[in-house]
Amino acid sequence: MTREAQMTAERARVAVVGMGVKTPAGSDLDTFWTTLLEGRSCAANIRRFDPSDLPVQFACEVVDFDPLAYLDYKEAKRSDRVAQLGFAAAADALADAGDLAVDPARCGVVAGTGVGGLMTQEAQEQVLFTKGASRVSPMLVPMMMANATAALIGMKLGWTGPNFCVATACAAGSHGVGEGARLIREGSADVVLAGGSEAAVTPIAIAAFARMGALSTRHDAPELASRPFDVGRDGFVIGEGAAFLVLERWDRAVARGARIYGEVAGYGRNADAYHITAPSPGGVGAAECMRLALADAGIEPSAVAHVNAHGTSTELNDAAEAEALLKVFGDDGPPVTSTKGATGHLIGAAGATEAVASFLAMGAGLVPPTANFERTEAELVVDVVHGAPRPLAAGPVVSNSFGFGGHNASLVLAPRT
Amino acid sequence: MDRATVLEQLKEVAVDVLGVDPGIVSETSSFKDDLDADSLDLVEVVMALEERFSISVPEDKLDGITTVGEAVDLVLGIADPAADGAPAAGGSADPAADGAPASDGETAAAGEPAESADRA
Numbered sequence: 001m002t003r004e005a006q007m008t009a010e011r012a013r014v015a016v017v018g019m020g021v022k023t024p025a026g027s028d029l030d031t032f033w034t035t036l037l038e039g040r041s042c043a044a045n046i047r048r049f050d051p052s053d054l055p056v057q058f059a060c061e062v063v064d065f066d067p068l069a070y071l072d073y074k075e076a077k078r079s080d081r082v083a084q085l086g087f088a089a090a091a092d093a094l095a096d097a098g099d100l101a102v103d104p105a106r107c108g109v110v111a112g113t114g115v116g117g118l119m120t121q122e123a124q125e126q127v128l129f130t131k132g133a134s135r136v137s138p139m140l141v142p143m144m145m146a147n148a149t150a151a152l153i154g155m156k157l158g159w160t161g162p163n164f165c166v167a168t169a170c171a172a173g174s175h176g177v178g179e180g181a182r183l184i185r186e187g188s189a190d191v192v193l194a195g196g197s198e199a200a201v202t203p204i205a206i207a208a209f210a211r212m213g214a215l216s217t218r219h220d221a222p223e224l225a226s227r228p229f230d231v232g233r234d235g236f237v238i239g240e241g242a243a244f245l246v247l248e249r250w251d252r253a254v255a256r257g258a259r260i261y262g263e264v265a266g267y268g269r270n271a272d273a274y275h276i277t278a279p280s281p282g283g284v285g286a287a288e289c290m291r292l293a294l295a296d297a298g299i300e301p302s303a304v305a306h307v308n309a310h311g312t313s314t315e316l317n318d319a320a321e322a323e324a325l326l327k328v329f330g331d332d333g334p335p336v337t338s339t340k341g342a343t344g345h346l347i348g349a350a351g352a353t354e355a356v357a358s359f360l361a362m363g364a365g366l367v368p369p370t371a372n373f374e375r376t377e378a379e380l381v382v383d384v385v386h387g388a389p390r391p392l393a394a395g396p397v398v399s400n401s402f403g404f405g406g407h408n409a410s411l412v413l414a415p416r417t
Numbered sequence: 418m419d420r421a422t423v424l425e426q427l428k429e430v431a432v433d434v435l436g437v438d439p440g441i442v443s444e445t446s447s448f449k450d451d452l453d454a455d456s457l458d459l460v461e462v463v464m465a466l467e468e469r470f471s472i473s474v475p476e477d478k479l480d481g482i483t484t485v486g487e488a489v490d491l492v493l494g495i496a497d498p499a500a501d502g503a504p505a506a507g508g509s510a511d512p513a514a515d516g517a518p519a520s521d522g523e524t525a526a527a528g529e530p531a532e533s534a535d536r537a
Contacts, residue, residue, distance in 0.1 A: 074436040
């Protein structure tokens, strides 16, 4: 046995024992899963502020969220929405995990985000420009910094183990789950809250993404705008939300009789090293990332039962990802879905949200349809589940996330065995 | 401006910024021990008072402030140095302010917590 194989054999397995979501598709697991099965898009005209001056006026917002259900007045006031959503999802996941009875020093937090507290930053920039520097809030830095969500979770729970954020744009949620799993594998923690959050449905973010040509401009029918892999796709729909998973060392979870959703069995991450926003030609970076994840899990591509794609509904991502899937799985690959048809693109929360969707799919034995998908380009060889849920054979799921900057992350998520 | 007015305004600010019951705010209240306010909170409280009284409090004046009464003294000393009841003018007044007390804690980073992400 090679040294690498030996390490693989001896490393701790990582169980998923709790999950929580605050998403446009639902703020509890049941609602979230029901929306995904319906294949219903949550895109709608923006409600939280007047978007009439913006080039894109729709998004996927979390509309039923009350931070005071999770935080006291002052905690909520001192937290940006990104941290409020993140903590709430983490708290739900923790409640879902049962009695962990664990030393807080052995508990870690890894929280992904694209931009951190953008709403606070924008509001305080307005204060700076209109009222001057002496009126800028002393809470600006602690509320806008990208690591604020991880810090809030740690403080609220009293968890003193490893605690950090990952900021890899649209891949941050999957990196959060993957890096969290590694903390358990390497023995740095016994329990990790891993996931991501984002609250960037703001005027500046929409203006900026629109200037890149990244957003759908389907104003006449926002509910049809997010259509991953569909030939008529014209960009992503920006969304907000959070998802966290409670990861626990496998033997510990089994010993305490935990309800185990499944396992983080493999994790791959690499970089395109090609372009700051465009995927590498032919999806070579994404393909290699999936291969790394499969090798890490010790499984062949043929063992994969389903792929939860990054599937953003942009022309470039979906074409490159389809090519990458073809490279890895051949022309008879596993059924593919994109959760973003329903949720929109939750940026740094997307990967964690889709990891939750993957475990729910394995639990139900169903692949949710990709909202709004009708048909793809003739040259794209990808079996996109659409129209209705499809039965899912028992087996591992690959969940992909690819971020601006060329950051790729793929997870192999496996049912309990 | 009298002492009671400043204390009343300070109570309102404490409710908004610190989330405390106005009934527990008195001149002898310690920001740290009684109102659970840290140094960042104190800056926010003073910013809100600056808006309400159209004054400007130099940063270094905050250092010795530990009680509500001391904060009232600070505001009175700046807003009303001659104790003649006239609004302060000149160097210590805030030139950017319009003279009217702010209707709410606009200096708070993001407004009410239930809608903390809201934009006006």
